[in-house]
Amino acid sequence: MSFGLMTLGAFLYFYGAYARETRGIKNNHIFHSSMTSRGWLGIVLGSFMIGFYIVLYFYPEYLTNWVLLVDPISYRLNGGPASHWFLYGTMYTLVIAVMGIRMLLKYRGNPYQTIRTISVIFFQTALAFIIPEILIALNKPGYDFKNIWPLDYDFFYGYHLNTLMESGMLGWFMLFWGIALIIIAVPLITYFYGKRWYCSWVCGCGGLAETLGDPYRQLSDKSLTAWKIERWMVHSVLVFAVLNTGAVLYTFFSGSYSILGIGTESIKASYGFLISSIFAGVVGTGFYPLMGNRVWCRFGCPLAAYLGIVQRFKSKFRITTNGGQCISCGNCSTYCEMGIDVRWYAQRGQNIVRASCVGCGICAAVCPRGVLKLENGIEAGRING
Ligand code: SF4
Ligand code: SF4
Known part of the structure; x- marks a missing residue:
């Protein structure tokens, strides 16, 4: 009730x-x-x-x-x-x-x-x-x-791998499904x-x-400083996630809880506390009314960093802009949750190809002049005006 x-x-x-x-x-x-x-x-x-x-x-x-x-x-x-x-x-x-x-x-x-x-x-x-x-x-x-x-940060943790491998065919399917998502689905669909x-x-x-x-x-902060901090932070978290997973897999296969003198359990505990509890939960959601709705996705999510690398360098996705129609009202930049200064690109008639763009489409939705269009590749067909 x-x-x-x-x-x-x-x-x-x-x-x-x-x-x-x-x-x-x-x-x-x-x-x-x-x-x-x-x-x-x-x-x-x-x-x-x-x-x-x-x-x-x-x-x-x-x-x-x-x-x-x-x-x-x-x-x-x-x-x-x-x-x-x-x-x-x-x-x-x-x-x-x-x-x-x-x-x-x-x-x-x-x-x-x-x-x-x-x-x-x-x-x-x-x-x-x-x-x-x-x-x-x-x-x-x-x-x-x-x-x-790596958003699902404990996928390769020993207890999880053991649970999957002890759950028969379905467990093995889940294991292969999880790995296929990482190495096939993410690059392919993002492309x-x-x-x-x-x-x-x-x-x-x-x-x-x-x-x-x-x-x-x-x-969301639209400044260049925020953009710089964002790139450093999100890629650092991705590196931390890879190191954490490398450490737990090392323990899983070797049985040793120490690598180069560092305890693998302490790496795991630090990641759990700093990233998955404090960053993703407390800051990521609790700060919506203070720093915008994508604090975690923008500054902390290691999967967003991985997807962003593929999007930036190997993807057909882009937002095309018809610069001649732009009246510089700034609605697009104001409502971009990822802090992208969309207007800057629109005024110049440049495509927007940014690693952080989540393709929410709100910039295009709030544009009063129909300047922006989310597209998947040039063959989808619009040239910038
Ligand atoms: S689709 Fe537009 S509003 Fe959404 S993240 Fe990308 S640039 Fe920003
Ligand atoms: S919302 Fe549209 S018209 Fe306004 S600045 Fe952005 S692209 Fe230009």
């Missing part, structure tokens, strides 16, 4: 805010609202979310009453009591669904945004939430078939469609950013 009433309240609000309005993307008063312009309401919400993630990761015992709320759902899905991670998964999925409906209302009339939003709701609900729970009920590994290493296929259509982190985070996309 608690979750149901919250959902109903949200729908009533969205109905008043979007459904009764005429069509067209409305960002009216976004820089005057305390919630969406780093005002006191935004700071309160950010502090609450940061606090929630700290409790979730480090003091889950304080969530016991919340966990009990979702016990009935857990019993129905996997036959056992809920854990704090089940609570988190339920809330995460519900938030993407509810805020996804807000996206559908806000961007109605825009087929790209409509299909993309339905896609992230589907992948989160079916692949990240329901199927893993059903697998657990069947005594199989609760595997999320769309989660890809044809850019990183948007994953970051804006499939990924759970991207799904939350695109739905819950939509009211905050204008808060």
Whole structure:
């Protein structure tokens, strides 16, 4: 009932805010609202979310009453009591669904945004939430078939490899599926469609950013300094992820817990604490109302770094610009969640080929002159004007 009433309240609000309005993307008063312009309401919400993630990761015992709320759902899905991670998964999925409906209302009339939003709701609900729970009920590994290493940082951890290898044919299939995603699917699909296929259509982190985070996309830092920091940070995290995985695999195959005098368990613990708890959770989501909705994807996600390298150097995806039509209003740059100064390219009639672009398409959606177009290769056919 608690979750149901919250959902109903949200729908009533969205109905008043979007459904009764005429069509067209409305960002009216976004820089005057305390919630969406780093005002006191935004700071309160950010502090609450940061606090929630700290409790979730480090003091889950304080969530016991919340966990009990979702016990009935857990019993129905996997036959056992809920854990704090089940609570988190339920809330995460519900938030993407509810805020996804807000996206559908806000961007109605825009087929790209409509299909993309339905896609992230589907992948989160079916692949990240329901199927893993059903697998657990069947005594199989609760595997999320769309989660890809290195975002899925513990895929190669010893306990996970052992679980998969002890789960018969299905376990071996999961192991090969996970590896095939890394070495075949990521380069191949990114070559044809850019990183948007994953970051804006499939990924759970991207799904939350695109739905819950939509009211905050204008808060991303567009400065050159931020771009520099972004490149250093995201590639450093990728290197850290590779080293961490190398260390755990070394332990798995050799049985030794030390490599060049460094304990592999300490590398694993540092990665878990710094990257997956603090960066991805506390900062990545808690800072939506303060630093925009893609802090994690932009500065921290090692998979985004890998996808970005393929997109930048070996992909047909680009945003073409019809510079002659640009009136320099700056809407595109303002609403780019990845901090890309889209207008700079539009004014010059240059293609936008950036490693960080997640292909959300919002820059094209908010452009009043139809200057921007997301394309997959020159044969798709538009020349810059
Ligand atoms: S450039 Fe456009 S499509 Fe790319 S991330 Fe920014 S708003 Fe989204
Ligand atoms: S939103 Fe369109 S018209 Fe405005 S600056 Fe960007 S490309 Fe130019």
